Amino acid sequence: MESNVSLEIARxxxxxxxxxxxxxxxxxxxxxxxxxxxxxxxxxxxxxxxxAAHMADAESQVTGRPAVCVSTVGPGASNLVNGVANSFLERSRVIAIVGEYDAAERSSMVHMNLDLKALFEPISAYVERIDAANLAATLSHAANVLQAPVPGPVTLLVSASDQRVPTAPLDLPAPLANGQLLGSAAGTVADLLEGASRPALVLGVGVRDPDLIDGARALVNALDLPVVITPKAKGWISSDDPRLAGVLASYGSSGSEQLLADADLILAIGLDGTDFIRPWRFTAPLRLEPASRTDPSVPGEQICCELNLTLGELCESGLGPFGGVRRAAEARGQAEVDRSAGTLPARTLPDHMRGGLDPVDALRAIRRATPRSAITTCDVGMFKLAICQYWDSYSPRTFLVSNGLSTMAYGLPAASAAALAGDEPVLTLVGDGGLLMGAGELETLARLDLPVTVVVAVDSSLALIRLKAEIDDLTEVPNDFSRADYVALAEALGVSGRRARNLDELEDAVATAVSSGRPALIEVPVDYTAYRRMGG
Structure with missing residues (x-):
């Protein structure tokens, strides 16, 4: 039975x-x-x-499977770049299918014509023009790249004429299993732990496999190890685990950083240079990896091993306890101190930037109204820096954020995809700047009628840039904008809206929205001066 290139790609x-x-x-x-x-x-x-690319990125993180985004030539492809670049730095299993001109047109046309292979190569784990001649080899290699220990987006370029070329149905082998056939390194790691009195564990973006997450949780408990996570590992260790010291983020991290500075052995699993907001500046960690890799931003000795087997044997080693509960509690306590540790001089602010809710207090009210199992997506900006430290996540794959690229306008589309791919209610926490950058996706949310609650923190400013200017004692960079009516905006695009002016109203609004199972937006004013007070 005859097929064609498009149909075999789809199959x-x-x-x-x-x-x-x-x-x-x-x-x-x-x-x-x-x-x-x-x-x-x-x-x-x-x-x-x-x-579209952000949605594919979010779906792949929620499900663990590859997810797909599609664009056409020229402006479609260049728009897609931001999302593919995000997936590249988030190490996500995304397949980008990009249309392009035929070979003859690529060499002669100017209108909407870009060198798409050159455009996507720096931000893809694999890029290839796909046609009938290389169809089987390209699809097989793409699938194997997506299963690699450090995955990334695959970009497939295909012209309209090549899509229609007849071909026989493919009979391709299954993709390779993730990782390599390696042994346990438990003996080596145990010897090092025996000589340590203050070890600590750090988990990063590379801890994806559910069994590996379970193994890391078991290790923390069995050895009474304090654990520090990066923003991409939120939920790997439950926020109410007494051995969780905190998050290596921009704010509220001084306790976690002091714990790592005091450690005489740091074990790292899944640590990646894209995890860091600041360069690594602690004792070089012992990195447990499923395969050899080169990452100059992550120092330390690398031990390649079968991670699940290694962690399981360490749990049975009888090592510890290492004071994890006590040491983590001290670090978490410092995160609360950090909320008011800033030392910036006060500057006169517009009225609309004062008098709102403290962002951390607002986050805690929202969290009280949200089921523990809900999936949360986070946009980028000053609000993100508070969320990464102070938002509680209890389960793997329930907190999604653009951390490596840190692109705005990620939170809303990611939330829609998470709702499509999962069975839990979804919450997205966005700043007004990030929402306005991608507000058209409110219509997508309404059209799909998804159980997503959008909480928009309003200060009518690109607050992070304003704060950076204050830190450097610069003349203020013009980044304030008009205060929009976000309730009216949401309702114009088919999403119900509500405004919350205090913590009680906020908690009630979120609880009502989440329980409705329908798209909803809640507008809440936040106090910019609270960001000034944050430190650590």
Whole structure:
């Protein structure tokens, strides 16, 4: 039975577990979109290609499977770059299918014509032009790249004419299993732990596998180890675990940093240079890795091993206790002190930036109204810096943030994808600047009628840049903008809206919105001066 390139791409995506594709259609990708729909892959229309890539990124993090975004040539592809770059630095399993001109047109046309391979190569783990001749090899290699110990986005470039070329149905082998056949390193690690009195554990973005997360949790408890996490590892260790010391973030981290500075042995699992807001400045860690890798931003000795086996044997080693509960409590206490440890001089502020809610108090009110199992996505800006430290996450894959790239306008589309891919209510925490950058996705949320609650923190400023200018004692960079009516904006796009003016109203509004199972937006004013007071 004869097939064609588009249909074989779509069938292989389905075999990889792909259930939906996000994007905007264009003449160069209509055939592959039609083929995906034919094999049962849902098509999700969005309003910006970057949002499509963010949605694929979020779905892949929630499910652990590859997810797909699609764009056409020229402006579609260049818009997609932001989202693919984000997935590259988040180490996400994203497949970007990008339409391009035929070979003859690429060499002669100027209109909307870019060198797409050169554009995507720096931000992709693998880029290839796909056609009938290399179809099987390209799809197989792409799948293996997505299963690598350190995955990243795969970008497949395909022209409209190549999509229609007839081909025989493919019979491809299954992708390689993640990782390598390695032994345990428990003996080596145990010898080092026996000589340590103040060891600590650090978990980063590379801790993805559910069994590995369970193993890390078991190790922390069995050895009474204090553990520090990065923002991408929130939820790997539950926020109410007494051995969790805190998050290596921009604010509220002084206790965790002191714990690491005092440690005489630091074990690191999944640590990646993209995890760090600041360069690593502690004792070089002993890095447990599933495969050899080079990352100059992460110092220390690397031991390649079968991680689950190693952690399991360490749990049975009888080592410890290492004072994890006590040491972590001291670090967490310092995070509360950090809320008022800032030393910036006061400057006159516009009225709209004063008198709102303390951001951390607001976060805690929101958390009280949100189920423990809910998935939370976070946008980027000053609000993110508070969220990464002070928001509580209890389960793996329930906190999504753009940390490596730290791109604004991530939170809302990521929340929609998380709702499509998961079974839990979803909350997104966004600043007004980030929301305005991608407000069109409110219509996507309304059209799909997803159980997503959007909480927008309003200070009518790009507060992080304002604060940086104050830290450097610079003349204020103009970054304030008009105070919009976000309730009216949401309702104009089909999402119910509500305004909360105090903590009680906020908690009630969130609880009501989450329990409704419908799209909702809650506008809450936040006090910029609280950011000035934050330190650590």
């Amino acid at each position: 292989y995506l389905r075999r990889l577990g792909v259930e939906r594709a996000y994007g905007l259609p264009g003449g160069e990708v209509t055939h592959v979109i039609d083929a995906m729909i034919e094999v049962g892959i849902d098509w999700v229309l969005v309003h910006h290609e970057a949002a």
